[in-house]
Amino acid sequence: MKEVMKNERKRTFLLITIPILALFICFNTIPLIRGVIYSFTNFKGFGKYNWVGFQNYIDLFSDARVGKSYWFTFKLAIVSTVVTNVLSLILALGLNSKIKAKSFFRGAYFLPNILGALVVGYIFNYFFTYILPAVAQMMGIGALSSSILSNPSAAWIGIMVVCAWQAIAMNTIIYISGLQTVPEDVYEAGGLDGATGWKQFRYLTFPLIIPFFSINMVLCVKNFLMVFDQIMALTKGGPAQSTESISYLIYNNGMSGGQFGFQSANAVVFFIVIVIVSVAQMKFSSSKEEQL
Amino acid sequence: MTKKNADTHTNKVAMVLLILGLSTIIFPLYLTIVIAFKQPSEMTNSISGILSLPKSWSLSNFKEAMEVTDFWRSLKNSLLITLVAVGLSIIIHSLMGYALGRNKAKSKFYSFVYLFIVSGMFVPFAILMMPLAKQTAEMGLANWVGVILLYVVFYMPMNVLLYSGYLVNIPMALEEAAKVDGASTWRTYWKIIFPIMRPMHATVAVLTALSVWNDVMTPLVIMAGSGQNTLPLAQLNFQSQFGTNYNLAFASYLLALIPILIFYIICQKQILNGVVNGAVK
Numbered sequence: 001m002k003e004v005m006k007n008e009r010k011r012t013f014l015l016i017t018i019p020i021l022a023l024f025i026c027f028n029t030i031p032l033i034r035g036v037i038y039s040f041t042n043f044k045g046f047g048k049y050n051w052v053g054f055q056n057y058i059d060l061f062s063d064a065r066v067g068k069s070y071w072f073t074f075k076l077a078i079v080s081t082v083v084t085n086v087l088s089l090i091l092a093l094g095l096n097s098k099i100k101a102k103s104f105f106r107g108a109y110f111l112p113n114i115l116g117a118l119v120v121g122y123i124f125n126y127f128f129t130y131i132l133p134a135v136a137q138m139m140g141i142g143a144l145s146s147s148i149l150s151n152p153s154a155a156w157i158g159i160m161v162v163c164a165w166q167a168i169a170m171n172t173i174i175y176i177s178g179l180q181t182v183p184e185d186v187y188e189a190g191g192l193d194g195a196t197g198w199k200q201f202r203y204l205t206f207p208l209i210i211p212f213f214s215i216n217m218v219l220c221v222k223n224f225l226m227v228f229d230q231i232m233a234l235t236k237g238g239p240a241q242s243t244e245s246i247s248y249l250i251y252n253n254g255m256s257g258g259q260f261g262f263q264s265a266n267a268v269v270f271f272i273v274i275v276i277v278s279v280a281q282m283k284f285s286s287s288k289e290e291q292l
Numbered sequence: 293m294t295k296k297n298a299d300t301h302t303n304k305v306a307m308v309l310l311i312l313g314l315s316t317i318i319f320p321l322y323l324t325i326v327i328a329f330k331q332p333s334e335m336t337n338s339i340s341g342i343l344s345l346p347k348s349w350s351l352s353n354f355k356e357a358m359e360v361t362d363f364w365r366s367l368k369n370s371l372l373i374t375l376v377a378v379g380l381s382i383i384i385h386s387l388m389g390y391a392l393g394r395n396k397a398k399s400k401f402y403s404f405v406y407l408f409i410v411s412g413m414f415v416p417f418a419i420l421m422m423p424l425a426k427q428t429a430e431m432g433l434a435n436w437v438g439v440i441l442l443y444v445v446f447y448m449p450m451n452v453l454l455y456s457g458y459l460v461n462i463p464m465a466l467e468e469a470a471k472v473d474g475a476s477t478w479r480t481y482w483k484i485i486f487p488i489m490r491p492m493h494a495t496v497a498v499l500t501a502l503s504v505w506n507d508v509m510t511p512l513v514i515m516a517g518s519g520q521n522t523l524p525l526a527q528l529n530f531q532s533q534f535g536t537n538y539n540l541a542f543a544s545y546l547l548a549l550i551p552i553l554i555f556y557i558i559c560q561k562q563i564l565n566g567v568v569n570g571a572v573k
Contacts, residue, residue, distance in 0.1 A: 005471065008476060008477060009477045012476070012477040012478050013391045013394070013395055013402075013477070016387050016388065016390070016391040017388065017391045017392070017402070017405060020384055020387065020388045020448075021405055021408075021409070023384075023441070023444070023445060024409055024412070024445055024448055026445075027424070027427075027441060027442055027445040028412050028415065028420065028445050028446075028448075030423075030427070031420045031423035031424045031427055032415060032419060032420060032423075034423035034426075034427070035419045035420065035422065035423045038422065038423065045422075091313065093306075094303075094306040094309060094310050094313075095310065097303040097306045098301065098302055098303045098306075099302060099303055099306050099307050099310065100302055100307065105310055105314075106564070107560050107564070108314055108317055109313075109314070109317065110563075110564060110567075111317055111556065112317060113502075113567070114502060114506075114552055114553075114555075114556050114563065115506070115549055115552065115553075116505070116506035116508075116523075116524050116548065116549070116552070117506060117508070118506075118508050118524045118527055118528060119524065119527055119545045119548050119549055120320070122527065122531070122541070122545055123320050123323065123324050123542075123545060124320065126323070126327075126538060126542075127320065127323065130342065131323070131339065131342065131343075134338070134339045134342075135339060138339065165316070165320075170567065170571075173564060173567060173568055174568065174571050174572065177568045177572060212572070215571055215572065219571065226416055226417070226418070228508070228509055229508050229509070229524075232508065232528065246418065247416070247417070247418045247509075250418045250421070250422075251418070251421065251509070251513070254421075254422050255421070255422065255425065255513065260422055263422065264419075264422060264423075267416075267418045267419035267422070268419060270416060270418055270419065271414075271415065271416055271418075271419045274414055274416050275414045278414055
């Protein structure tokens with residue numbers, strides 16, 4: 001009797017797992033493998049194609065446009081991550097202090113996160129194109145009197161601002177839940193030893209919320225490296241291809257630019273980069289947590 | 293910033309800074325609302341012309357924007373895709389989380405499947421998009437059905453991780469008690485385990501719904517040829533038709549934002565909890 005029930009349990013688990021695993025393989029693993037296969041061909045997206053071996057990968061490393069997109073994407077990801085985390089930490093400390101209407105403030109500051117990045121991008125596009133230059137002219141700031149989105153060396157800052165505007169909402173909420181795990185008496189004990197203000201934050205608060213800091217770093221870097229919607233809404237990769245993120249380049253040239261094979265190779269490299277960055281971050285943050 | 297926690301008074305400095313900071317959230321929304329209600333003739337080149345309140349709160353821009361972007365059909369598609377994707381995610385991912393969570397400790401096969409699926413988190417959409425565009429077209433899935441299936445697959449790694457993590461807290465004794473009564477594993481799951489996982493269902497629903505609702509890339513790549521739009525996709529596809537009529541464009545943006553704003557106002561607490569749970573676990 002017991003044996004029968006055990007078998008029944010085993011069978012049920014298999015009947016659940018196999019079809020769902022098959023679905024996953026069909027729409028994740030197989031396209032992944034096909035992507036790798038395409039990366040060794042000169043496929044244009046239609047018609048016949050030939051094997052070209054590692055030629056796409058060799059070309060990739062000498063392609064100025066690809067190099068530029070990696071430089072732009074990493075610059076954006078790193079600066080946005082720093083800006084987002086500094087501002088969200090400050091905001092979280094403020095929202096966690098003794099204030100009135102706490103839940104209203106928390107709700108309001110979280111709002112940007114739920115809005116679609118594309119529409120937010122369009123709204124900021126207008127802001128950068130018309131409002132900001134007009135304000136700058138009124139105040140006599142020459143550097144900002146024309147749209148930063150049409151300036152090849154400054155357009156990335158506009159994208160960074162929009163990315164950070166939305167990401168801060170998310171990171172702040174995570175920092176707040178971190179700050180709430182810090183017990184009151186830690187501050188009281190620290191206060192006796194003279195730890196207040198910056199010292200209190202640096203030596204008491206921050207070490208205790210490091211796990212939340214790690215979560216935010218991983219979330220930020222991964223999301224910013226895959227940036228797409230904001231580019232679509234703000235610059236479409238311009239001006240002078242100065243804001244082409246890796247995802248945007250793969251989409252643009254791979255889907256409609258006749259570079260299906262070549263951009264597949266780009267995507268494979270991008271995939272490897274994402275894995276390396278994520279694993280490195282997790283290794284780093286787990287070693288940090290162990291020290292404490 | 294960190295005022296001594298000993299004093300029980302309101303932190304006035306923080307209050308003032310928070311109120312000032314709120315302008316960075318309110319200003320873009322204010323901008324959207326006033327421009328959406330204005331007529332092009334009210335948009336003089338000066339800042340005050342753009343930022344002043346509209347002369348009349350006429351809904352004509354919205355009416356026109358609805359026609360231009362086929363608003364109701366896009367809204368219907370977005371709602372359909374989001375609701376079905378969330379429903380399927382809860383059913384499929386919780387089942388998978390259960391099967392893997394209960395077996396991965398003692399079975400090599402299940403622990404391998406678990407790692408295999410969870411590591412899908414590292415696969416960027418960029419590498420899947422070109423092969424998937426081909427594959428869905430070959431399978432006749434280059435439409436909203438295909439998009440839903442893809443969402444169920446894309447959010448599986450995260451959701452399975454969440455569900456199987458939550459399952460650790462549910463004692464086996466509960467299932468064994470049901471077993472003594474002769475209930476099958478399948479029945480036990482739906483009668484006992486599935487209802488207990490309700491807090492996790494809420495988290496998964498919030499996370500999946502927000503991501504699906506705002507996603508542009510998947511419908512852009514998969515549904516491009518189907519003549520159907522989701523709300524964000526409609527904004528992208530009709531952008532050129534707005535031309536320089538920013539009032540019409542902003543009316544359309546506002547229309548696209550309203551459903552999620554309403555949802556947020558109603559379920560703010562659940563959304564905040566869901567997002568935090570999803571990230572921290």
